[in-house]
Amino acid sequence: MQGSSPGAAPGPQPDLGAVYLEEHRELVLEEIRRIIRAGSPGDDRAYRLMLDYPLRRAKGLRPALCIAVCRALGGEREEVLPSAAVVEMYHNAFLIHDDIEDGSLTRRGGPALHRTHGVPAAVNCGDGLLALTLGPLLANTDRLGLGRALRILDVYARAVIESFEGQAQELSWIDEGTWQLTDADYESMVRRKTCSYSFVAPGLVGAAVAGAEPRLEALLVSFLESLGLAFQIQDDLLNLEEGRADYGKELAGDLWEGKRTLMLLHALRSAREADREEALRILRKPRPAAGSPEAGLADLLRGMVEERIIDEAGRAAMMRYLDRRAASSGEKTEDDVRFLWRLIDDHGGIEHARGVAGRHAASAEVRWRELAEVLADSVHKRFIGWLKDYVVQRTW
């Protein structure tokens, strides 16, 4: 699938994406360090916290996309770097708050920030990263002139609102226990929550730095929306895949969290009445939380045996009571999650989601051919082509 873009030069393309990502990740991290130091000097603790997620293992797709679009359109690296750093800072701020909101346990191969530093510091750290994005965007007025700087601010403001809206939509489904959802509902949520700030905005920011024409911007939006949808569906599919230890999230964390995905929505729509009822009963249950009364109780009962307040037989009887209680009204169990998994498998949920992702990837491919015609060959253009194929490969 590599090198399908018309006019791409031959060469060792399989490594192109990895090299491009790694090189730009370093540049962007250096820029982020500079921004944090300049914006908030002297507070080493807050500074370290803000760099925690950015420094973990990550591909840096968003800033690389921003830079590649800008440079493929003739913009300079120095012109786009601060805005690309902002794109990555916003992403990390979003992840920190998203992990709190979803109750995620891990992120990028380590514990989520609110678990290592507590919810208060994590909420504030996300706010701090957000706060520091404004300075570089305002400094763009000197760097790029008012027109381009304001265009970038407009793009950024819209993306930030849309990701809030997508998140609000998802949280309201969770809060109200809504599961009767169409694929279009899912896509409307993902378009705002993920596509907007992860694909469309990085591309439009890069285009704005390069001073791209509106016609080209429209083509870019269409390309990146399709690419973003394919990417997110594939992200959900990867979360489902068991045993991929290098994926960096808890295994099938989405099922434990009760996240709305195409696979699960399809299975719920296709399942027999009784299975759907059982699935909905499971999905109403919260995931087991560290620090819940039940979790604390097991520790306390062990302590009571040691202090001879109760004996071992008493402890065992009480633990059996707790297990019965958890099974009837408590939290999701591993058996519950396995039930959901089987339901998805039995009704072809994975094939369904792959099909939808494939259609979005095909749309992206069509748009890419149009875009590729107007872009001169460069390593940056080739990287965008690589990124498109990377998303496609993730899909099937």
Next chain:
Amino acid sequence: MQGSSPGAAPGPQPDLGAVYLEEHRELVLEEIRRIIRAGSPGDDRAYRLMLDYPLRRAKGLRPALCIAVCRALGGEREEVLPSAAVVEMYHNAFLIHDDIEDGSLTRRGGPALHRTHGVPAAVNCGDGLLALTLGPLLANTDRLGLGRALRILDVYARAVIESFEGQAQELSWIDEGTWQLTDADYESMVRRKTCSYSFVAPGLVGAAVAGAEPRLEALLVSFLESLGLAFQIQDDLLNLEEGRADYGKELAGDLWEGKRTLMLLHALRSAREADREEALRILRKPRPAAGSPEAGLADLLRGMVEERIIDEAGRAAMMRYLDRRAASSGEKTEDDVRFLWRLIDDHGGIEHARGVAGRHAASAEVRWRELAEVLADSVHKRFIGWLKDYVVQRTW
């Protein structure tokens, strides 16, 4: 104390502030509704959530200050209203996240947002209010021209960073158990966390809308910093005062939370070694949390008696064990908080804080006389004078 500003017209001044606040609060709320509707149409749930705190009983000091400064300097109401609304939206976003970070139970006479709608929705709601502040500030370019719009964005960006820094400072003291702090440490934190976005920024935004000169801006900053410090110290003093049911926070919530205040820091510095040790032991304990393992445990044990898993004697023995455990290593008790209160009283903590607040209020008074000389008489100027006196009156 009313009407001390030179050149102020005679009249029924005791009501001036209340009338001015009420009138502008309505205008600002209407503008906030417009901004939320325009920025995020169609999402009624998120919209209602964002209006929850703004619609609760509140004075609206910040936007009123912003408008009054602008108009006292000759600016128009329509020019400043969107930016004043942004000031109030930022304040509410900050409060929503601050309540999560401090574990506050109530806000403005009702339960904190994260307690009524959960932490996930509250984190996202604060992010949403923040996201929606960018649009009106960017639209200022059309309304006010580029120069003034960019100046306002600069002021806003600085305030947002400073309030993050102040919050990070306070959280790091809590996290690291730091209590050996001077009044200057406290003031450095408050200057960034509260004064900046609550007093200095509203004033500077108003001045920027009116196109004020740099010399006047510097005078304004100096006036508003002193006023903001006096205000925050008085806010801390009010929190300590018991029995003021109309104050809208939990009684002495600051002591339960272990907040660093001038009163407590002074008492810790002045106390005998043994009392200081006891106070620090208390302050290390968390406040009792609804839903802690211990709280859930009492319920569970009662359930076990009902289901004959254990008998009443067993339950009583276990509860005694839990009480011993809580007393030695558990959460703050009412006796603990009373001990802190007495320590503050015994060492003149309240008088000390009042004295410091009084000195800041006196500085504000001096600056105000300078400012008042260059401002023509108007209801807006008189409101600023009223606000200064209001802060002073709160102080003694």
